[in-house]
Amino acid sequence: KTDSSSYQFWGPDGNVAIDLIDGNLNTYSVHFPTAGWYLWPATGVAFGVRTAVTVKIAYASWRKHLAQQQDESWLTAGPLFDIIVDPEGAISKMHLPHFISLQLDEVDISWFQVAHFTDEGMVLEQPAQVEPFYAVLENPTFTLRGMLLRLFSGTHLSVPITSTTLLYYHLHPEDIKFHVYLIPSDSLLTKAIDEEEARFHGVRLQTSPPLEPLNFGSRYILSGSAHLEIVNQELKLSYRSPEEIQPFSKVYAGQMKEPIHLEITDKRLGNLVWETLVKPVDLHVGDALASPTFSGAAFVKEHYRQLQARMWCLGGVLDDLQDREVLSEDEKELVEQEQTRQKKNKTLLSLVEKKGDQALELLYWSLSTRDPYLMSYLRQAGLSLTR
Known part of the structure; x- marks a missing residue:
């Protein structure tokens, strides 16, 4: 079991890594170096790219953006994304995921709409095409508020998903x-x-x-x-x-x-x-994970190489470790001065490991708080390997 789909797009020339900008806000950035088709398997989002482009993607909240909408005839049909593209116009086509089932022919595809949120409110558009699991948007424009597939139906209870x-x-x-x-x-x-x-x-x-x-x-x-x-x-x-x-x-x-x-x-x-x-x-x-004797230090040692490759939320982790006097200001700067994320991770792990198991326990606590998704994956991956 791997997490290749969690932080990678599949592209025409191989996989493209995704940078996690803010774990708390679920904000990601990815650079597509050439024209072609790029798919994020973990979400179902895909882009047709005309030229090199940088895309910033954040998960957004329907509850927040629909708070001022009083229309009960609209049904949330998939995740909401806030997408920013640089340069604009570089995306020729986009696949936007939805969870409405089309296999029973009970849903009219004309009910599907794409919602844009702007300063003026919600704007609705018809997708170019609707397929099982995604809708197709041609020459899409992106707003800071994001966009999502929406389903119109007056009979919510009959909608198959x-x-x-x-x-x-x-x-x-x-x-x-x-x-x-x-x-x-x-x-x-x-x-x-x-x-x-x-x-x-x-x-x-x-x-x-x-x-x-x-x-x-x-x-x-x-x-x-x-x-x-x-x-x-x-x-x-x-x-x-x-x-x-x-x-x-x-x-x-x-x-x-x-x-x-x-x-x-x-x-x-x-x-x-x-x-x-x-x-x-x-x-x-x-048993070891649920036991009161579970050791965070042992967990960090066991997954040392995976953490070196996959730790993302370094800013918050460094602050936590400095606040608890695991790292000095100079040691924190030493990590931050490294040129790549993997080198930063390697330096951090090396510094903490030299300070003993108590320091590793604090590192485990910080990672569990700052990036619980990664730690959950590592626990499950460890179980799969044991099986």
Whole structure:
């Protein structure tokens, strides 16, 4: 398992690295050196490029930008991006992801609109083409507020969408706990939930998504093996902005000596829409992470090379370590003077490692706070390698 899609575009001459400018604001920058087609697999965003161009991309909040819109006939249909292009006019075509299902022919593509947010408010445009999972924009213009695919429909409950089921486990000495989420297939929502779960050492298990489209606004029931205790069995498939707390079901499984079965059914129709089987062996590799004796210092040492290659939020980490007297002002400047991100990472890791395990623990704490998505990935990658 790799994270190549998380920080890379696939381009005509190979992969193009993405720079994380601000982890808290989810702001990224990428430079496309030549004309061609570039795809960001982690999000579904793609650009047709006429010439060399720099693109700045930030995730934005629908709740914030729709606060002044009083039209209930519009349905959020995918993530919202704030995109700035330099030079302007260098992008000939763009693919904008959406999670509306087209396979059942229940959605009229004329309902799809592209929303631009300007100082004057929301402007709507018809996309040039709508395909499963994305809409095509030709010769797009970009505003500071960003743009997103929007779906017009007067019957929200009948709108079929592609969805994702996320399953996390938390190990405790007496009771193993699971969190189950049912959400639209939106990369930003998944990222936000991964980060929130990582803060509490939740580990995501690999599961299949629902095989058939589910209905937006419908309610679904989580059930499972007889001995399980389930809190909040009913899940409503709806969209909440990534900065909001996402609803989930909590499942208590005791000491988990036997496999458990989980399933989700449509509340109204009663048909099965998702199921999975979890065996004790799936969880044992995570004991060290959930144990009170888990060592952040050991984690940093184990993932030394990956951290050297992938650490992004250096500014905040350096501030944290200086505030806690792990690094002096001179040592902080020594890191900042390096010419490349990888060299900065290498210098930082070397300086902290020489100061001992307590310093490494503080580095682990800072990284978990500043870049929980990276730390969650490293934990899951470690589990995959162990398996």
